[in-house]
Amino acid sequence: MGQPVLLRHVREPDQGEIEAYERRGGYAALRRAVREMTPEQVTDLVDRAQLRGRGGAGFPTGRKWKFVPKDAPVKYLVVNADEGEPGTFKDRTLLEGDPHLLVEGIALAAYANGVRTAYVYMRREFYEARRRLERAIAQAYERGYLGRKVLGTDFSLDVYVHPGAGAYIAGEETALLESLEGRRAMPRLKPPYFPAVMGLYAKPTVLNNVETLCCVPWIVREGPEWWLEQGPPQLYSVSGHVQRPQVVEAPLGTPARELIARAGGVRGGRRVKAFYPGGTSSRPLTAQHLDVPLRHEELAKLGSMLGSAAVIVMDETTDMVKVIARVCEFYRDESCGKCTPCREGTVWVTQILDRILHGRGRWEDLDLLASLARNMTGTCFCPLGESVPPSLRAGLEDFREEFEAYIRAAREPVHMPVRLHLGAPAPGG
Amino acid sequence: MLSEGARKDIEALRTRYPVAQSALIPALLRAQEELGWLPPEAMAEVAELLGLPVEVVAEVASFYTLLFTQPVGRHVVQLCTNVSCMLSGAEAVRERVEEELGIRAGQTTPDGRVTLLAVECLAACDHAPCMMVDERRCGPLTPEAAAQLLRELD
Numbered sequence: 001m002g003q004p005v006l007l008r009h010v011r012e013p014d015q016g017e018i019e020a021y022e023r024r025g026g027y028a029a030l031r032r033a034v035r036e037m038t039p040e041q042v043t044d045l046v047d048r049a050q051l052r053g054r055g056g057a058g059f060p061t062g063r064k065w066k067f068v069p070k071d072a073p074v075k076y077l078v079v080n081a082d083e084g085e086p087g088t089f090k091d092r093t094l095l096e097g098d099p100h101l102l103v104e105g106i107a108l109a110a111y112a113n114g115v116r117t118a119y120v121y122m123r124r125e126f127y128e129a130r131r132r133l134e135r136a137i138a139q140a141y142e143r144g145y146l147g148r149k150v151l152g153t154d155f156s157l158d159v160y161v162h163p164g165a166g167a168y169i170a171g172e173e174t175a176l177l178e179s180l181e182g183r184r185a186m187p188r189l190k191p192p193y194f195p196a197v198m199g200l201y202a203k204p205t206v207l208n209n210v211e212t213l214c215c216v217p218w219i220v221r222e223g224p225e226w227w228l229e230q231g232p233p234q235l236y237s238v239s240g241h242v243q244r245p246q247v248v249e250a251p252l253g254t255p256a257r258e259l260i261a262r263a264g265g266v267r268g269g270r271r272v273k274a275f276y277p278g279g280t281s282s283r284p285l286t287a288q289h290l291d292v293p294l295r296h297e298e299l300a301k302l303g304s305m306l307g308s309a310a311v312i313v314m315d316e317t318t319d320m321v322k323v324i325a326r327v328c329e330f331y332r333d334e335s336c337g338k339c340t341p342c343r344e345g346t347v348w349v350t351q352i353l354d355r356i357l358h359g360r361g362r363w364e365d366l367d368l369l370a371s372l373a374r375n376m377t378g379t380c381f382c383p384l385g386e387s388v389p390p391s392l393r394a395g396l397e398d399f400r401e402e403f404e405a406y407i408r409a410a411r412e413p414v415h416m417p418v419r420l421h422l423g424a425p426a427p428g429g
Numbered sequence: 430m431l432s433e434g435a436r437k438d439i440e441a442l443r444t445r446y447p448v449a450q451s452a453l454i455p456a457l458l459r460a461q462e463e464l465g466w467l468p469p470e471a472m473a474e475v476a477e478l479l480g481l482p483v484e485v486v487a488e489v490a491s492f493y494t495l496l497f498t499q500p501v502g503r504h505v506v507q508l509c510t511n512v513s514c515m516l517s518g519a520e521a522v523r524e525r526v527e528e529e530l531g532i533r534a535g536q537t538t539p540d541g542r543v544t545l546l547a548v549e550c551l552a553a554c555d556h557a558p559c560m561m562v563d564e565r566r567c568g569p570l571t572p573e574a575a576a577q578l579l580r581e582l583d
Contacts, residue, residue, distance in 0.1 A: 166495030182450030239554035428494040
């Protein structure tokens with residue numbers, strides 16, 4: 001295994017200092033791009049590197065950039081730093097550890113797309129990341145990498161950090177744009193209007209994730225062939241029942257078994273029962289899938305996905321009914337409430353799982369859960385409600401005996417009144 | 430009710446965007462930094478500064494969990510209860526913290542010292558189980574370490 005690429009400098013003591021970043025070859029790619037390359041040539045490199053978005057959807061970045069109309073007078077770049085998919089912490093690691101890598105990636109993406117204004121939408125809880133990124137941005141302005149006439153060329157760029165205020169749904173790209181325009185983070189209907197054509201302020205907008213943009217300086221500096229030879233490098237956030245939860249950089253397609261080993265193995269020397277390969281929106285897999293390459297194509301075949309590449313490991317002692325109930329509660333609380341199947345479906349599902357867990361489950365609940373999973377799929381504006389069925393399906397197909405054990409042990413079935421289980425009222429929102 | 434400094438900051442935020450409403454969330458956060466929460470008078474003042482109807486401001490403020498439309502304590506503690514933290518013992522941390530403070534998640538201590546929130550993934554699963562004490566990320570926590578951190582707050 002070679003030297004890491006994306007994580008190469010995140011643990012250096014001088015992280016975030018522009019002199020140190022320059023000394024390691026930083027901003028050389030930007031210098032070359034703005035002086036010697038056309039914007040189309042930059043996009044072409046990204047395209048040839050087969051870079052796919054690292055936020056969750058996995059859309060090819062070069063193709064996304066090519067959708068942006070060349071001749072539009074005003075265009076925007078929006079960086080999604082709203083990392084919120086449960087189990088994912090790689091963007092925070094990059095923001096805190098190597099903020100100039102993102103600044104250079106932003107400048108290159110802006111140059112490639114003819115953008116003059118970029119906004120970094122960052123979740124509120126990233127206080128440290130925000131301080132470091134704002135400092136890096138200020139240093140980049142001083143050195144002429146940002147601002148008017150970047151490095152003496154005709155290319156100009158302003159970058160602003162924009163804070164979110166607590167809403168998972170704001171990570172969905174059209175909800176993020178709504179939030180950036182100062183409204184509730186509620187997804188827009190698409191098609192027909194994709195952000196590349198009609199995004200922020202109804203102008204063409206490039207939306208990219210933090211990790212995606214951090215790949216760009218490397219691709220421009222070293223070339224797409226080199227990039228592909230490195231794996232290509234992919235960040236996996238490994239957490240849960242492992243000895244040392246951490247972001248692991250490994251070639252795209254590394255199986256979970258190896259990622260778990262690199263995170264110190266399973267705690268207490270236990271065995272793996274299940275793992276989420278791509279955050280809680282992906283279908284959890286079982287121990288028999290530990291050697292499956294964690295890559296878009298292979299995971300899609302299993303009805304799962306790479307998503308944000310958050311590998312959440314659960315050992316043999318894990319109560320899968322509890323985990324799945326907790327996951328469903330998350331989506332219930334984070335549903336924006338716009339579409340009925342998601343707003344109501346998440347409440348129904350959590351009520352049913354709650355009664356199963358509390359000794360009041362009924363045998364027909366299993367079919368009811370399967371029916372809800374069907375009705376929540378493909379019926380909403382955005383994928384949030386659709387993130388519940390993969391966990392439910394895995395529960396009903398791969399861990400059915402755990403659900404049955406709860407129901408078998410249940411007390412005499414009783415009629416339960418419909419109850420909203422929303423916990424104590426909070427001061428926010 | 431906002432200080433001159435906060436009003437100036439909000440006007441400066443406005444210049445970052447071609448549309449004034451884009452500055453709304455940053456402006457509300459700036460007001461909240463000063464007041465701790467967003468009383469109706471503060472929302473009205475932000476509305477006036479950005480030239481927006483007060484209804485629009487209230488609609489946005491009531492959507493986001495980190496915009497506080499009710500008073501909170503001097504310190505806000507956000508305890509992650511999502512899956513990675515749950516697998517690492519967040520339930521025990523939560524029980525111990527609730528016992529230490531004598532309140533449930535979602536409540537504020539009667540002396541106005543701490544508001545405790547049970548929150549979703551903080552993107553800090555490498556520190557699980559973790560919590561934010563105001564702007565500080567803390568973890569991995571044991572129940573006792575979490576209680577100790579809370580005792581140290583003024």
